[in-house]
Amino acid sequence: MSTLTVKYVHVVAAAASFALFFVRGLWMVLDSPLLRERWVRIVPHVNDTVLLAAGVWLAIALREVPGASPWLTAKLGALAVYIGLGMLALRPGRPKGARVAAWLAALAIFVYIAAVAVTRSPTL
Numbered sequence: 001m002s003t004l005t006v007k008y009v010h011v012v013a014a015a016a017s018f019a020l021f022f023v024r025g026l027w028m029v030l031d032s033p034l035l036r037e038r039w040v041r042i043v044p045h046v047n048d049t050v051l052l053a054a055g056v057w058l059a060i061a062l063r064e065v066p067g068a069s070p071w072l073t074a075k076l077g078a079l080a081v082y083i084g085l086g087m088l089a090l091r092p093g094r095p096k097g098a099r100v101a102a103w104l105a106a107l108a109i110f111v112y113i114a115a116v117a118v119t120r121s122p123t124l
């Protein structure tokens with residue numbers, strides 16, 4: 001598979017990841033029963049696995065190494081923050097205000113990750 005193809009897979013998976021997270025957050029805000037559907041618990045994880053696998057493939061193919069590539073290091077660090085905030089946002093049991101704040105912060109972090117990927121600069 002060509003690097004360009006994997007890059008497109010990565011970009012499409014990133015867009016799908018954002019869309020799925022955004023919709024799940026809206027459903028959380030609205031207390032929608034759709035959030036409890038089985039596919040909603042499975043599809044985002046499958047997509048995120050594709051996203052991560054394509055990202056790793058690209059990093060290896062392009063010889064980008066975290067630590068040596070500041071933009072990739074920033075992207076991976078922000079990814080860890082995004083995952084943590086996403087877990088806070090979408091897991092029930094916390095006050096809704098805190099979950100909404102975590103969801104909005106996670107969306108902002110996602111935008112940062114995408115901007116770093118496009119510009120290849122950790123300082124936007």
